[in-house]
Amino acid sequence: MSEKIRVFAPATIANVACGFDIMGLALEKVGDQLTIQKTDDERLTIGSIIGAENIPTDPTKNVCSVAIQAMLDHIGSKQGFHIDISKNISPGSGLGSSASSSAGAVYGANMLLGKPFTKKELVQFAMEGEKAASEKAHADNVAPSLLGGFTVIRSYDPLDIFSVHYPEELIATVVFPAVEVKTADAKKILKPEVALSDAIAQWGNVSALTAGLITEDFGLIERSLQDVIVEPVRSILIPCYQEMKQAGMDAGALGGNISGSGPSVFALSKGKETAEKVGQAMSAVLAKNGIAYELFISKINPVGCEIIN
Amino acid sequence: MSEKIRVFAPATIANVACGFDIMGLALEKVGDQLTIQKTDDERLTIGSIIGAENIPTDPTKNVCSVAIQAMLDHIGSKQGFHIDISKNISPGSGLGSSASSSAGAVYGANMLLGKPFTKKELVQFAMEGEKAASEKAHADNVAPSLLGGFTVIRSYDPLDIFSVHYPEELIATVVFPAVEVKTADAKKILKPEVALSDAIAQWGNVSALTAGLITEDFGLIERSLQDVIVEPVRSILIPCYQEMKQAGMDAGALGGNISGSGPSVFALSKGKETAEKVGQAMSAVLAKNGIAYELFISKINPVGCEIIN
Numbered sequence: 001m002s003e004k005i006r007v008f009a010p011a012t013i014a015n016v017a018c019g020f021d022i023m024g025l026a027l028e029k030v031g032d033q034l035t036i037q038k039t040d041d042e043r044l045t046i047g048s049i050i051g052a053e054n055i056p057t058d059p060t061k062n063v064c065s066v067a068i069q070a071m072l073d074h075i076g077s078k079q080g081f082h083i084d085i086s087k088n089i090s091p092g093s094g095l096g097s098s099a100s101s102s103a104g105a106v107y108g109a110n111m112l113l114g115k116p117f118t119k120k121e122l123v124q125f126a127m128e129g130e131k132a133a134s135e136k137a138h139a140d141n142v143a144p145s146l147l148g149g150f151t152v153i154r155s156y157d158p159l160d161i162f163s164v165h166y167p168e169e170l171i172a173t174v175v176f177p178a179v180e181v182k183t184a185d186a187k188k189i190l191k192p193e194v195a196l197s198d199a200i201a202q203w204g205n206v207s208a209l210t211a212g213l214i215t216e217d218f219g220l221i222e223r224s225l226q227d228v229i230v231e232p233v234r235s236i237l238i239p240c241y242q243e244m245k246q247a248g249m250d251a252g253a254l255g256g257n258i259s260g261s262g263p264s265v266f267a268l269s270k271g272k273e274t275a276e277k278v279g280q281a282m283s284a285v286l287a288k289n290g291i292a293y294e295l296f297i298s299k300i301n302p303v304g305c306e307i308i309n
Numbered sequence: 310m311s312e313k314i315r316v317f318a319p320a321t322i323a324n325v326a327c328g329f330d331i332m333g334l335a336l337e338k339v340g341d342q343l344t345i346q347k348t349d350d351e352r353l354t355i356g357s358i359i360g361a362e363n364i365p366t367d368p369t370k371n372v373c374s375v376a377i378q379a380m381l382d383h384i385g386s387k388q389g390f391h392i393d394i395s396k397n398i399s400p401g402s403g404l405g406s407s408a409s410s411s412a413g414a415v416y417g418a419n420m421l422l423g424k425p426f427t428k429k430e431l432v433q434f435a436m437e438g439e440k441a442a443s444e445k446a447h448a449d450n451v452a453p454s455l456l457g458g459f460t461v462i463r464s465y466d467p468l469d470i471f472s473v474h475y476p477e478e479l480i481a482t483v484v485f486p487a488v489e490v491k492t493a494d495a496k497k498i499l500k501p502e503v504a505l506s507d508a509i510a511q512w513g514n515v516s517a518l519t520a521g522l523i524t525e526d527f528g529l530i531e532r533s534l535q536d537v538i539v540e541p542v543r544s545i546l547i548p549c550y551q552e553m554k555q556a557g558m559d560a561g562a563l564g565g566n567i568s569g570s571g572p573s574v575f576a577l578s579k580g581k582e583t584a585e586k587v588g589q590a591m592s593a594v595l596a597k598n599g600i601a602y603e604l605f606i607s608k609i610n611p612v613g614c615e616i617i618n
Contacts, residue, residue, distance in 0.1 A: 019516065022509065152520070154514060191505065194505050194508055195501060199538070203331060203511055207515050209516075214524065215523065
């Protein structure tokens with residue numbers, strides 16, 4: 001067993017349209033890289049943090065060490081770890097930045113401990129890391145980052161997560177505008193109550209999206225990528241949102257929505273060629289308005305967290 | 310083309326647990342029988358009605374003729390039909406009594422007209438019949454009665470219905486207590502707003518139930534047959550509801566809920582043997598409390614409306 005490993009933890013899209021708070025998917029290539037090393041003392045220490053500012057190095061506040069600590073507490077282990085973090089997902093992008101770090105940390109530590117837990121079992125510990133960053137222990141980013149693919153949280157209490165089959169040709173386009181949307185603001189703007197009729201419309205789409213993914217019915221996926229509850233409220237926080245989404249739809253996207261709590265906006269398309277056209281169309285809207293952006297085109301990452309060289 | 314046909318239109322369970330207002334399934338054997346005959350004049354007439362009282366014979370009020378009229382209006386036809394109705398589903402049972410009649414009527418008339426419409430296209434006309442009986446044009450009973458199987462209403466506007474694969478071994482138990490629950494009361498008792506957190510819990514289960522059915526994952530079906538929104542409110546209208554449901558669960562049911570707006574209560578089980586034990590346990594609760602009941606054990610009917618001899 002190697003005493004030091006390097007882990008890739010993918011970025012993720014959560015709040016997949018109608019699947020607010022329950023559906024998430026993992027991206028390829030874009031994600032955090034962590035180097036995790038067993039140490040001889042009982043401490044968890046954070047070494048270098050590259051690629052992002054204002055990430056705490058205090059192990060009681062850093063999501064990586066908090067997540068690993070939760071795992072160690074669960075098995076009563078006093079093992080020490082040293083973690084170096086290379087962040088390739090900007091915090092506050094809506095692409096699960098803290099979730100990737102949490103997921104990668106517990107994935108790596110678990111490997112170094114001889115795999116006492118399955119990836120699915122690691123979700124609960126990664127959630128504790130998420131909690132350190134965002135107050136609430138969400139699973140809709142950490143689950144796809146760990147497991148890869150398209151995941152659904154059936155229930156938080158008890159925690160019950162399952163993976164959904166999806167068509168190979170389903171490609172994500174993500175546009176990350178260089179503006180800040182605070183997750184706390186995005187949460188505050190949501191009303192605690194919703195109309196029953198809207199909730200019913202939403203779960204009609206949730207059922208259809210689930211069925212469309214599993215049966216590879218792109219028509220059903222296209223018709224069900226709707227969100228009558230969160231998008232109308234949160235999209236006002238994102239500059240050019242409607243224009244950007246419309247441009248993506250006009251370019252052939254099946255649908256799209258806010259990624260996480262934004263400001264990243266995602267679209268899903270059938271095939272890479274369409275996804276690229278969608279990306280060009282969406283980013284052109286931002287360029288025209290003088291807003292800097294990053295653009296990612298990605299298959300759904302089927303693997304999730306993995307060891308790299 | 311025969312000028313007179315006999316149609317069987319199955320009873321249905323709507324509001325399948327978390328799938329309130331969107332999910333329904335068709336039952337075997339129990340259902341309405343209609344005899345539909347082409348006539349030489351332009352009138353729609355209702356002949357005998359067997360098996361239920363207080364069903365209107367006025368063709369502007371009877372669900373069968375109202376539904377057929379909607380279909381005829383759509384194609385500009387003046388064809389007359391005479392309909393005899395044998396009701397084997399009690400109105401007010403929660404098993405889609407008026408929906409079966411509406412579905413069977415348009416199915417039969419469509420056959421006699423040379424099938425201008427698919428079964429799925431007939432749903433919109435059957436909904437007009439439903440509207441005559443219950444003010445609102447619901448599709449969650451007429452769709453499974455027409456199409457058979459397990460159906461989901463993704464959207465009402467535009468109307469978008471799809472069929473979901475389900476495991477062959479999934480068996481329904483239905484207990485119909487001889488008490489009256491007015492649909493109007495059952496609707497009134499629902500609040501127009503729900504907590505966002507409850508809505509999210511519900512659509513987590515909706516996604517899981519859809520996936521569980523399609524992938525034949527009985528564990529997932531069992532965990533997702535939950536309803537945090539409607540059951541807690543409506544179940545108080547049904548005598549011995551909690552005790553009956555618990556007895557069913559103790560006997561091995563995967564889950565259960567109120568069928569439609571009640572008072573029928575359904576359970577779903579893996580295999581006929583379990584479904585029968587569940588039926589015995591549930592009906593024993595009613596017997597103990599001196600409440601008369603009817604009990605049905607049924608596979609999911611894959612066919613829907615059909616011509617019989």
